[in-house]
Amino acid sequence: MAQTFFRLCCYIIRDDFGPIIEEVAKVLLQKGRLPLVSISKFSRQSISKTRECLFVLIQHNLVYWAETREGSRNSIHYSIEQNEVLARLNFGIYVKYANEWVRHRGADEITYYMLLTGKGTFNGFIEDRNISKRTNKYKELKMTFKKIVERRYLSPVRITDSKSAQDKASEAEQRELAKVTNFIPTKKQMAEVKAKLAAVTDDDNIATGSKRKINFDSIERPTKQQKGEDPIDENQYYRVNYEKFNAKSRNRQIVEFVKTRINQSSSIIAKVILDIIDDEKPNDMESYAISAQRIIRSVPIEKTDLFNQQMQSARRGVTREILIKQYLDYLVENDDILRKKDENMGGTYTVRYHEIHESLKKEIFEDVIMEKYGFKGLRIVRLLYEKGKLDEKAIINLTLMNPLEVRQKLTELMSGGFVQIQEVPRSADRAPSRTFYLWDIDYKRCYDVLLNNYYHTLANIHQVRFDYESGASRLLEKKEKEDALRQLNKSSNIQLLNEAERKKLHELEQILTQLDTVQLRIVQNIMLFRKYK
Amino acid sequence: MVWDVINSRGQVFVDEIKIHELIQEILPDTSWEIFQDILLNLYEVGLVRKRQTHDERYMYQARSKETATKLQLLENHEFEIYELIENSERKGISKTDIQKQIKLVQSLVESSLKNMQEQKLIKEVKPKTKKLYMLFDIKPHDESLSRLLYTNGEPDTFVVESLKSICYNFIYRRSFPRGMDEDAIFYPNYSGYVTLSKVVQCVQETKVTEIEIEEADIKQILDILIFEGKIIKKFISNVDPNSMKTDDNRSDSQFVYIAKKARNMNNAWTQAPCGRCPFFENECTENGEISPSTCIFFPQWLNKAINMMQNDEHGKEKDTLDW
Numbered sequence: 022m023a024q025t026f027f028r029l030c031c032y033i034i035r036d037d038f039g040p041i042i043e044e045v046a047k048v049l050l051q052k053g054r055l056p057l058v059s060i061s062k063f064s065r066q067s068i069s070k071t072r073e074c075l076f077v078l079i080q081h082n083l084v085y086w087a088e089t090r091e092g093s094r095n096s097i098h099y100s101i102e103q104n105e106v107l108a109r110l111n112f113g114i115y116v117k118y119a120n121e122w123v124r125h126r127g128a129d130e131i132t133y134y135m136l137l138t139g140k141g142t143f144n145g146f147i148e149d150r151n152i153s154k155r156t157n158k159y160k161e162l163k164m165t166f167k168k169i170v171e172r173r174y175l176s177p178v179r180i181t182d183s184k185s186a187q188d189k190a191s192e193a194e195q196r197e198l199a200k201v202t203n204f205i206p207t208k209k210q211m212a213e214v215k216a217k218l219a220a221v222t223d224d225d226n227i228a229t230g231s232k233r234k235i236n237f238d239s240i241e242r243p244t245k246q247q248k249g250e251d252p253i254d255e256n257q258y259y260r261v262n263y264e265k266f267n268a269k270s271r272n273r274q275i276v277e278f279v280k281t282r283i284n285q286s287s288s289i290i291a292k293v294i295l296d297i298i299d300d301e302k303p304n305d306m307e308s309y310a311i312s313a314q315r316i317i318r319s320v321p322i323e324k325t326d327l328f329n330q331q332m333q334s335a336r337r338g339v340t341r342e343i344l345i346k347q348y349l350d351y352l353v354e355n356d357d358i359l360r361k362k363d364e365n366m367g368g369t370y371t372v373r374y375h376e377i378h379e380s381l382k383k384e385i386f387e388d389v390i391m392e393k394y395g396f397k398g399l400r401i402v403r404l405l406y407e408k409g410k411l412d413e414k415a416i417i418n419l420t421l422m423n424p425l426e427v428r429q430k431l432t433e434l435m436s437g438g439f440v441q442i443q444e445v446p447r448s449a450d451r452a453p454s455r456t457f458y459l460w461d462i463d464y465k466r467c468y469d470v471l472l473n474n475y476y477h478t479l480a481n482i483h484q485v486r487f488d489y490e491s492g493a494s495r496l497l498e499k500k501e502k503e504d505a506l507r508q509l510n511k512s513s514n515i516q517l518l519n520e521a522e523r524k525k526l527h528e529l530e531q532i533l534t535q536l537d538t539v540q541l542r543i544v545q546n547i548m549l550f551r552k553y554k
Numbered sequence: 555m556v557w558d559v560i561n562s563r564g565q566v567f568v569d570e571i572k573i574h575e576l577i578q579e580i581l582p583d584t585s586w587e588i589f590q591d592i593l594l595n596l597y598e599v600g601l602v603r604k605r606q607t608h609d610e611r612y613m614y615q616a617r618s619k620e621t622a623t624k625l626q627l628l629e630n631h632e633f634e635i636y637e638l639i640e641n642s643e644r645k646g647i648s649k650t651d652i653q654k655q656i657k658l659v660q661s662l663v664e665s666s667l668k669n670m671q672e673q674k675l676i677k678e679v680k681p682k683t684k685k686l687y688m689l690f691d692i693k694p695h696d697e698s699l700s701r702l703l704y705t706n707g708e709p710d711t712f713v714v715e716s717l718k719s720i721c722y723n724f725i726y727r728r729s730f731p732r733g734m735d736e737d738a739i740f741y742p743n744y745s746g747y748v749t750l751s752k753v754v755q756c757v758q759e760t761k762v763t764e765i766e767i768e769e770a771d772i773k774q775i776l777d778i779l780i781f782e783g784k785i786i787k788k789f790i791s792n793v794d795p796n797s798m799k800t801d802d803n804r805s806d807s808q809f810v811y812i813a814k815k816a817r818n819m820n821n822a823w824t825q826a827p828c829g830r831c832p833f834f835e836n837e838c839t840e841n842g843e844i845s846p847s848t849c850i851f852f853p854q855w856l857n858k859a860i861n862m863m864q865n866d867e868h869g870k871e872k873d874t875l876d877w
Contacts, residue, residue, distance in 0.1 A: 330738065333731035350743070351742045391783075393829070400781045401781075418709075422711065480846075481828050482826065539825060545822065546822050
């Protein structure tokens, strides 16, 4: 697992930042937390170059630093955050759906800029786009930016944010301990301090959960904001809030899931529910409850016909309200999507994120088995999942398959890492002839295997892409040159590439899109299997 | 009298002390010695089986009167063989094993086996290659397997597959409302889904086979469909909360089978060459002999896609590549 993951992280960084930064990141990924001198030594780069690389990585939220006092001097240690590196894979999804999720034009541009710069200000964005402050476009973008920040798609950054959460915690602990005693603290004192700090961090979480507090307390706001007309500080630095985007893309997957499982109408209702809830934390077990009345009010009326067509009711001519309620009941009854919490206000419902995740994962995993080992492989896998440990004979009898075939499938599944074998010897000498061999499957373990396979595949895709790109590097350079010349002269009749080269370039582009497409598809599955962290 | 008591307990072994207690309820003055004599008598005429327990007591089980009359006609050694076979129960016992345990000449064993077979006391079964003997009226344990689904002790895949498709079609047709949108579903609490007995009925009506179709066989087929993820089993209760009248005619709650929609979940992995690559797990490494750089599947896959794209480039543009 670690090896593949490491390889993938390196490729991601090479893809985004180039080979020199990759060297630096590699050292940090491999050896953990290090000071500048050691990093430059291990990566065989000069100190100034290493520093520049680290600066880039810090700007893009990949590297954290921590200051510690060692004797008379301060030393700074750097460490890299693997999850942040992996999150870079999701960027395509964020940009593509930004407009749809924020429901404002220009949201994708802002997201794109923020992702590209790591941390950025609104002013920076405007300058980057060359937009005059007097145009309508400027006003529009400002509105959008305000919305994005309000809905927490972007979160403000402070200087302290470049410290990792762990460092912050240990620093706080040190501070608290210093208040209590100057000497080595006793166990009791330690426990007290820890309890106190735990309470504080809990408070923090609540504060970030509400929009108001984060906007008005934790960010230093100039006086402008008090006039109530312009709450954006144009020079405040922001970064993209991955969690929020992940939550949204989880919602998208859920809607998609409902659509394939049940039908379009129920997916429309599921979407309405998720949009109302609109929560932030992607790994909650369950959402808060909303009433049926609220759902009914929010469902677009023009869909009623569709609803009517897709649900056969017990009686003819039911009202829209009853129809939607029927759909809600259907979602409760089937596949653990909703849960009815209470009967008040016409029934309140919660979304069962955890159960949906589990069934989504199961579905995808079984689909993989189906594709890779055929429906007979799937038969065995699901049999083992439902009945637990079984010996070969029992498997043959329960799946009604040819004994030879069963054995073949089982060995294939075992070499794929999906099923295990358990020996139960009947006598002390453990003679194979007097031993039961029981087959067993553990879905959680299978998910890990699958996730690892995903990482491996992504790394492979990256490698293939690098090969194609370096193979056509001369072509790409030429193309770049051509583009640059065209921009300079603003005339379109400059042609450095001949017909054959043009065709080749076109093909290369298609190959790269193809690779990107499959990569993004896999990334979505990875998000699911990583619980949208 | 004693036999009646034992027989009333059915096809199980009963402890002698327990039997004595039961007897004493009816005839309070039966002493232990007399009781033992009676049991011995019964045993000799073949009306009961006995078995010793680990603490040196005996347990008894009744045999039917018809069997007993037949048993009385047997020779002593034949009776011994009969007991052996009887004790082997549903597993059966092979001829060599009988010989070993009885220590008789082979010809004698054979003739007595033959004799008993003629009297329909025992029968021979051959699950695989070895001949086994067991009592005439019990089903073999090992492949007590229905004649429908098994031939020669192995599952008959052809029969299984065809029954599977009949069942699936039947269930699918009754899982979604007809004459509506193709995505339509039944309202919640709908109770008209297919039950096991209905599937059995359907299969019997198709007359696919002359062998009698049993409910257990069909249940097994349905289980397989569940394992393949094509149908789901659901428990529904037909108790209507609005009208609490209970219908005596039908059972209130039952298991129903519902087909799942033919789905196209996009599992992304097997679309990429790696998902189907035989060398993916162990052989393929970053700089190894087999590596993504030397991969033969990637170029094939990419070229195929390019050809496809060039073919429909005139029609649609890049919309087809939506992930």
